[in-house]
Amino acid sequence: MQRRGFLKFALGGTVGLAASPAIWTTLYDLAYWTQNWGWIPRLQNGEDLSVATVSKLDGTPLKVRVVDGRVINTSGNKDNAYSAGGLTPLAASEAQLLYAESRIKRPLKRGPDGGYAYTSWEDAESILKEKTRNAQGSLAFLTSDSSSSLNDIFSAFTAENGSRDFFFMPSDEQAAAVAWNTVGGSGSLGYDIANSDCILAVGANFMDSWGTVAHNRAVFKETHPTGENAEQAIYYAGAMQNNTAVVADTWLPVKPGTEEIFLGAVLSELIKNNIMADSSLSALASRYSIEEAGKACGTDTEQMKKLVSALKNANRPLVFAGTTEGQSLGSTVHMLAIAINAVLGRINQDGGMVALPEREPLLPSAQRYSDIFARNFVAYSMQIANGMANAPKLLFINDANPVYALSKDAQVKECLAKIDYTVCFAAHWNETCAECDLVLPAAHGLERFDDVYTPYGSGNINWTLAKPVTAPRYQARPVGELILALADELGLSLGVNDIPSLLEMRANALHADFKEYLESGDTYQEAFHDFSVPTLNFMPLHSKQAKAPLSEIALHTYINSAAGNPSTGIPPYANRAITEYQLQDGLCVAQMNKATAQKLGLADKQKAVLETKNGSMPVLVRFYEGVMPDVVAVMAGLGHTGFDRFSVNKGNNILEITQIDMEAGSDLPVWLSAVNVVKG
Known part of the structure; x- marks a missing residue:
């Protein structure tokens, strides 16, 4: 189906059926009200379907109940082997957010007085073409979802317009990627939580807000059978008892800002306890001590020694670090976590820290993830705001809210004010929309084709397809299809006709059956199998200096x-x-x-x-x-x-x-x- 035909099809209310007419199954019988008073809520009449897809809010596989084309609720997909039916709070909210009053209903254009007025899609498309042509390569693109294959379209569009300024929002994933690249690693970092028997998580609340939460909870359930001995020990180091700390075997209090000192002390104690390490790591470890960590981090030294002993004696230990969403602590803590896994012999081992292959671009002009992560939007924003870099003439922001999510120090508002024209694609009105010149209603995750490819925190390659379960509400449009149409209008060939074709390219690259995974909603998984031990260089860590806490509180x-x-x-x-x-x-x-x-x-x-x-x-x-x-x-x-x-x-x-x-x-x-x- 051609792209323009697809758009008409998607807006026509029969989404998904042409792609695979056999994917819907009826699970529920309609219930009936016993009385017929006028004020009693009426049931939604029509075909009652249960559709398997995935949440684009956090990558959780879902079953969506759809009655007569209207989404009723979401539930965990028990048929999905990756999540085992787990459901996160964000994924559970998909149905409400689909119909939320904050949905952007039509394109909005800022007027001369700074206020917004509805405009037509024809006008919006004309503006997009004009502004992109006039930018003449002075263009940037910011998005937040690094797990989507649609990034190949967005980064290829940016490159075909003569720019390399394609960014993800700052994250732990970026910091870990920079750390892994700095010490000489290749590919992307993964964490084989499912096969580890002893986990140390420093700051990473992996049972609630870090990594593949539904999968991690399924692993916890399997390794902690009720009434039996646990098969996996969990140690959590962080400032408060969160959802990971309360289920961990041991919570080790660590003051914010001292994570480097804590991890350095663990490394030092492991090497002191006759764990083999090269001279470079031994020299690095000598800079830290468990006594210093006890004072600076507020952590009990005896508990730290017990932790080190547990890591040393475990068969498949794993150490990783993380923070709250978007609040990276830089690359040093990740390099120290890599170093600890290295001295434990846990790099590229089952249940350890693994090097997953970097995803290959699907389109000729698409940018590599390693190149994208080498840039960071905070530095870009600050440089533009301070006059240290030229502002682009045009900025696209897709499904990101930097005005709200970043500190005043990032100077996002000041940066946006210096850009000639800013375009925001969003399903809901947010703080960043209020700073942009053109706001375009984006299709919700349940209204579009998309995917989730090996989200950060994964221990293997995994891939889940998202498909539209209902027609886009109001005048929302899938952003990927919109960018493809814009590229066509500008005479640019990105190498794909529509989003389903792009997703089929991803399936072919994985040697997976596209139709099978579209129909089933299951997650394709490719177990880690590269057991080669990379040669890593930790000399860059020697130039880092551990910092004491910035204040008493x-x-x-x-x-x-x-x-x-x-x-x-x-x-x-x-x-x-x-x-x-x-x-x-x-x-x-x-x-x-x-x-x-x-x-x-x-x-x-x-x-x-x-x-x-x-x-x-x-x-x-x-x-x-x-x-x-x-x-x-x-x-x-x-x-x-x-x-x-x-x-x-x-x-x-x-x-x-x-x-x-x-x-x-x-x-x-x-x-x-x-x-x-x-x-x-």
């Missing part, structure tokens, strides 16, 4: 996955997941243990002010002994000014006043943890 920002993400806002149902006091008086909650509060002269339920060098925000103090001493924990995801009534006026955006610095050598953003003061 550290700030820890964390994510509650039920509260959405920067691109979705808070799903309506998630108000139940946010405690009542977090919605009072427009305040965020500053959680701390009682000893920390007494040191600061604060009482439980007291209103206070939290200050950093980037500003201040009112908070409500609440005691929680699951936060380590000298740490103030604040939930990210509140304080939206975009989206709908379920998201706005709920607390404040802690990400706005966090601080960032640029890591020497990598030029990656490093989120800092200093709190100047918390006062009543």
